[in-house]
Amino acid sequence: NSSDNDGGGGRSGALSSPPVMEVLEKIDVNPPKGTRDFPPEEMRLRNWLFHNFREVSRLFGFEEVDYPVLESEALFIRKAGEEIRDQLYSFEDRGNRRVALRPELTPSLARLVIQKGKSVSLPLKWFAIGQCWRYERMTRGRRREHYQWNMDIIGVPEVTAEAELISSIVTFLKRLGITASDVGFKVSSRKVLQEVLRRYSIPDNLFGQVCIIIDKIEKIPQDEIKRELNSAGIAEDAVFDLLQILSVKSLDKLEEVLGSAGDAVADLKQLFSLAEKFGYSEWIQFDASIVRGLAYYTGIVFEGFDREGKLRAICGGGRYDRLLSTFGGNDIPACGFGFGDAVIVELLKEKGLLPDLSLQVQNIVCPLDQELQGAAATVATILRQKGQSVDLVLQNKPLKWVFKRAARINAGRLILVGNSEWQRGMVGVKILSTGEQYEIKLNDLD
Numbered sequence: 274n275s276s277d278n279d280g281g282g283g284r285s286g287a288l289s290s291p292p293v294m295e296v297l298e299k300i301d302v303n304p305p306k307g308t309r310d311f312p313p314e315e316m317r318l319r320n321w322l323f324h325n326f327r328e329v330s331r332l333f334g335f336e337e338v339d340y341p342v343l344e345s346e347a348l349f350i351r352k353a354g355e356e357i358r359d360q361l362y363s364f365e366d367r368g369n370r371r372v373a374l375r376p377e378l379t380p381s382l383a384r385l386v387i388q389k390g391k392s393v394s395l396p397l398k399w400f401a402i403g404q405c406w407r408y409e410r411m412t413r414g415r416r417r418e419h420y421q422w423n424m425d426i427i428g429v430p431e432v433t434a435e436a437e438l439i440s441s442i443v444t445f446l447k448r449l450g451i452t453a454s455d456v457g458f459k460v461s462s463r464k465v466l467q468e469v470l471r472r473y474s475i476p477d478n479l480f481g482q483v484c485i486i487i488d489k490i491e492k493i494p495q496d497e498i499k500r501e502l503n504s505a506g507i508a509e510d511a512v513f514d515l516l517q518i519l520s521v522k523s524l525d526k527l528e529e530v531l532g533s534a535g536d537a538v539a540d541l542k543q544l545f546s547l548a549e550k551f552g553y554s555e556w557i558q559f560d561a562s563i564v565r566g567l568a569y570y571t572g573i574v575f576e577g578f579d580r581e582g583k584l585r586a587i588c589g590g591g592r593y594d595r596l597l598s599t600f601g602g603n604d605i606p607a608c609g610f611g612f613g614d615a616v617i618v619e620l621l622k623e624k625g626l627l628p629d630l631s632l633q634v635q636n637i638v639c640p641l642d643q644e645l646q647g648a649a650a651t652v653a654t655i656l657r658q659k660g661q662s663v664d665l666v667l668q669n670k671p672l673k674w675v676f677k678r679a680a681r682i683n684a685g686r687l688i689l690v691g692n693s694e695w696q697r698g699m700v701g702v703k704i705l706s707t708g709e710q711y712e713i714k715l716n717d718l719d
């Protein structure tokens with residue numbers, strides 16, 4: 274508290290109360306590797322970001338939900354070779370249960386939808402903001418936790434659901450001052466891959482694994498992709514076609530290659546036409562190479578990217594019509610996205626769009642001497658009952674200290690409780706921005 278204790282009286286010497294426990298050796302006061310504290314300034318930014326997540330969710334008529342950060346490990350054990358599985362933050366609890374810190378929110382959503390069963394009417398439009406975890410060897414010094422905003426529509430098989438979700442993200446980004454020249458969305462459909470694989474009668478149960486391998490196409494050399502596809506049981510000619518189709522850059526070309534029999538082209542065409550009606554066409558582009566890294570997507574997939582190409586994906590999502598049956602439930606068509614709290618802040622910094630969120634307190638209330646501490650408490654309470662924020666000076670401090678603190682907390686007004694004024698039912702008011710000073714009856718304070 275150096276800024277508050279500036280020699281103005283300071284603490285009353287050494288703490289008088291006896292130590293309540295043995296003195297430990299100095300602990301590491303930093304948070305665990307890969308995790309963050311949120312001291313006031315960072316917490317104000319986080320609250321501002323989450324307020325915008327919630328505002329957009331409200332505009333779209335979504336209901337907020339949440340789940341335990343600790344889930345059964347089984348919820349996240351999928352055999353498709355996903356990175357999210359390799360980095361699962363899992364352990365055995367004292368009841369010998371295999372549990373995990375959730376790496377994403379969608380499996381919890383699926384669990385709750387199954388649990389609710391017929392007691393909820395479809396479609397469900399749920400959103401959540403939850404901390405998600407991964408245990409990554411700190412080789413790359415990356416974070417082990419982040420907060421994700423998720424929006425999900427459950428029970429709508431039509432592409433209108435995906436179009437609505439992308440609209441919600443565009444709405445959010447525009448609220449923050451981000452434009453289509455800053456951020457775009459690459460959109461594709463896993464039905465593209467599915468239609469190619471079906472030509473080679475590759476069993477559906479390999480689909481998720483193939484997608485996860487292909488999702489690494491920008492991260493590992495192509496011959497490594499081919500090797501992994503071959504070892505997953507995909508024949509050479511199928512691999513060649515798969516890699517070919519990923520380079521297709523237009524829907525017309527895609528229709529040429531795939532034909533118009535399947536749903537992939539139709540879905541994408543409908544999405545692009547709806548985008549026109551929502552007014553966000555300039556934000557989206559078809560990109561056949563987008564598959565996303567979660568095994569359970571079955572249809573449209575999309576990811577937000579910064580057009581300067583400096584940052585990792587801003588958000589991502591897609592359709593997952595078959596997730597519930599992997600947990601023993603009856604499948605319900607669903608789609609959703611996850612939007613992390615870290616990359617977006619990097620982008621806002623890049624674009625000079627971080628808001629000024631300095632602390633604002635309307636009043637600082639100070640007794641002019643110790644006997645008036647109670648009177649000051651009364652004044653603070655009256656103001657608070659009127660909805661005014663008050664920083665009540667709680668110690669016997671000189672005025673120099675009070676003005677310094679008032680400046681630090683950006684107080685609008687200084688309310689001084691002095692003896693002679695108090696006797697007349699008055700308090701002193703100083704407007705700190707103008708220096709204007711006056712007395713006022715306590716009951717007229719507002």
Ligand SMILES: OCc1cccc(Br)n1
Pocket residue numbers: 376377405406407416417418419613
């Ligand atoms: O987006 C993957 C992910 C999952 C959990 C935690 C963090 Br940080 N990142």
